[in-house]
Amino acid sequence: SQDPLVIFTPSGKRGHFPVGTPILTAARQLGVDLDSVCGGRGICSKCQVTPSFGEFPKHGVTVEEGALSEWNKVEQRYDDIRGLPKGRRLGCQATVQGDVVVDVPPESQVHKQVVRKRAEARDITLDPVVKLYYVEVEEPDMHEPSGDLERLVTALEEQWEIKGVRADLHILSTLQPCLRKGEWKVTVAVHLGDEENPPRVMHVWPGYHEGTVYGMAVDLGSTTIAAHLCDMSTGEVVASSGLMNPQIRFGEDLMSRVSYSMMNSDGAQEMTTAVREGMDALFTQIAADAEIDKSLIMDVVVVCNPVMHHLFLGIDPFELGQAPFALATSDAMRLRASDVDLSIHPLARLYMLPCIAGHVGADAAAVALSEAPDKSEDLVLVVDVGTNAEILLGDKEGVLACSSPTGPAFEGAQISAGQRAAPGAIERVEINPVTKEPRFRVIGSDIWSDEDGFAAATAVSGVTGICGSGIIEVIAEMRMAGLVDAGGLIGSTEQTGTDRCFADGRTNAYRLWDGDEDQKPITVTNGDIRAIQMAKAALYSGARLLMDKRGVDNVDRVVLAGAFGAHISAKHAMVLGMIPDCPLDKVTSAGNAAGTGARIALLNRAARAEIEDTVRKITKIETAVEAKFQEHFVNASAMPNSSDPFPILRT
Ligand code: FES
Structure with missing residues (x-):
């Protein structure tokens, strides 16, 4: 039978x-x-x-x-x-x-799905590059002499089918006592290698080792460095933290850092040292928070923009400051963590995602990995808004990418009452279309103000300014309440019927909050609207340029990535014409998609080859040399904009 x-x-x-x-x-x-x-x-x-x-x-x-x-x-x-x-x-x-x-x-299950907080474009299948293996090694035999390492390598091959494992001197110095202490049974952490590197022994413990090993996913931004410590056997984020990028003292934005390096002979080197020290200090702090030994961190993935990429690697970013914006290399980087002065496990490795182009970095590649436009059935526009907007447009048929210089207005800079998103900043605004009176909410409070701004003002430490999402909402609300025309001009008291609109030099302004004993009133000036018009025109024309190249007038859906994308209201963004017309329920926020992409590359080794392949296939568009970009830019400064249809918005 x-x-x-x-x-x-x-x-x-x-x-x-x-x-x-x-x-x-x-x-x-x-x-x-x-x-x-x-x-x-x-x-x-x-x-x-x-x-x-x-x-x-x-x-x-x-x-x-x-x-x-x-x-x-x-x-x-x-x-x-x-x-x-x-x-x-x-x-x-x-x-x-x-x-x-x-x-x-x-x-x-070996390839468990890593639990993620919300439904995202792709799941993370756990298959990290560093894994633990328990092996029983043959004892040495005088009649068949061979080294302890050779017998360990044979055991890994026979018991785990890992071929050609190498070991560094660091391992050899601990191997013999470990094998003997464990009575020829040891647990080995193996870095499984990649296209360029054979598998390597990272660490050996005597006997069966109960513990785990860790990896760090890093989003190296121009303003902040954020890192997530992940348990490599469960995929869980054990601890996260962020730090101001210490390079800020050399220049608030990237171009001022590039010019610092041009003006000072040691400039690039100083900035390299600063960012590496910052990252190392952040790792030390996170390991302490999680109460783990820093030397258990064996793999690191870093994503960042091209200038940070060069400065972190110790390459002068000079060429990135001028056309044709040539990168030293756009390929993914595989290094030893010690090459960039990280004091974690002495043999730890570091992987940097590939850059897409001179202006579109490994952070955008990480967004592509997380949001997977290349796997999308419908045509998706992914925008990651910061001082530069990185824009991806595509579907299974192909993906296009560009970056557009939006400037810092969306982050509250260049805005008269602008500030970074922090407690006290106005983040939500409504304007009554009949009375033209505003209500608002500040960060750190869930109470809406009454029409005098009273509750919000008393709820926290007062009202201190407007953050990026607040400025977008107030301008869009002003537009909907008929206080601002399509060209961005604020009406007078007579034109609008409210004394909240008042003459401010040669133009008008709108009083959003009256102020109190401690704080000045908060107003929106025509200059503020102008700054937002410029930023949104840059964003929109980048997207529009990619749509031209693709030969479409519409997209099926829009994904807003980045911290800013997480806070901005889709309706207000569309009223301003920041993003192309699209049903509102098709506009979603992806949160920190670059950070998520870094985590995917950390926890799933196949994702590395996959994103390298995807990036090679992305069509790069350089906005600076496209005449059409200028044309779109001029049209796009109107709200929503003067030439493109926004049929869905109008209904
Ligand atoms: Fe069964 Fe390890 S495989 S206990």
């Missing part, structure tokens, strides 16, 4: 196996995702499964008690020491005795 049938859930994979076959072996043969660090020796308990009994009409089997071998000594010992949850068996110990249905719980 036929061998017993083994069915795995949730995968549904099935096959017949001889009586006595361990479940782990059956899983391996069927390609079922069942974890194991100890290689079936009953030590790691990663292989836990839950057998089910009873009738399974769907699978056409009835499972009887006794379909699996009895609880054995190894399981008993494991249960005595650490406890095995009720109903669970060790897959490497339980053997097939009859037809059986075996469930693989999520925590026993």
Whole structure:
């Protein structure tokens, strides 16, 4: 008669196996995702499964008690020491005795899905580049002399099918005592390598090592450095923190840093040292917060814009400051973390995503990895707004990219009452279209002001200014209330019927908040509107240029990435004509998509080759040399803008 049938859930994979076959072996043969660090020796308990009994009409089997071998000594010992949850068996110990249905719980899957807070464009499948393996190494034999390392390499190959593992001197100095202390059983952290590098031993622990190893995903911005410490065996973010980029003292924006490096012979070097020291200090702080040993951090992924990319690597960004904006290299970088002075594990590696073009950096590549426009069925426009807007447009047929110089107005700079997003800043505004009276809400409070601004003013430390999302809302609301014309001019008291609009030199201004004893009133001036018009025109014309190249007048959906994108209201952005016309429910926010992209590249090694391939295929558009860009820019300064249709907006 036929061998017993083994069915795995949730995968549904099935096959017949001889009586006595361990479940782990059956899983391996069927390609079922069942974890194991100890290689079936009953030590790691990663292989836990839950057998089910009873009738399974769907699978056409009835499972009887006794379909699996009895609880054995190894399981008993494991249960005595650490406890095995009720109903669970060790897959490497339980053997097939009859037809059986075996469930693989999520925590026993090797390629588990990393839990993410919201539905995002892609899931992260855990498959990090550094993993732990338990091996039993042959003891040395006088009659067949070979080195301890060679026998470790053979064990990794035979027990784990990892071929050609190399080891640095650092490992050799600890290997012999470890092997002897662990009685020829050791746990090895292996960096699995990539196109350029063979697999490498990163660390050796005697015996079975219970712990885990860590990686760091870094979003290196011009203003802040943000890093997430991730557990490489669960994919969880264990701790996160951010730090002001210490390069700020050399220039607030990127171009002033490029000119600092041109003006000072050691300028680039000083900035390189500053950013590396900053990142190292941030790592130290995060490791301390998480109470882990910094030397357990074995892999780092960094995403950043091209200027930061060069300054971090120690390359003078001079060429990026002038046409044709040539990068030293646009390829992904694979380095030792010690090459950039990070004091984590001495053999830790560092991966930087590829840059897309001279103005479109590894941060935009990370956004592409996270939002996957290249896999989209419908045509998606992804914009990451900062001092530069990085714009991607595409679908499965192809992706185009450009960057557009929006300037800092969206961050509240160049705005008379503008400030960074912080408590006290006005972030939400409504203007009554009949009375023209405003209500607003400030960051740090969930109370809307009454028409005198009273509640918001008293809710926190007062009203201190307007942040980027607030300025967009107030201008869009002013436009909808008929206080501003399409050209961006604020009406007079007579024209608008409210004394909130008043003469301000040769133009008019709008009083958003009356002020109190401590704070000056907050007004929106024509200059403010002008600055936002310029910024939004730059953003819109970049998007429009890509749409021209693609030959379309509309996009199916819009994704707003970045901190700014997370706070801005889609309706107000569209009223201003910042983004092309599109149904409002098709405008979504992706949060910090660049940071998410860094985390994907950290936790899934295949994602690295994938994004390198995607970036090679992206069509790069340089806005500076496109005559059409200027034309669009002029048209796009009107609200929404003077030449393109916004049919959905009008309805
Ligand atoms: Fe390690 Fe079963 S594989 S305990």
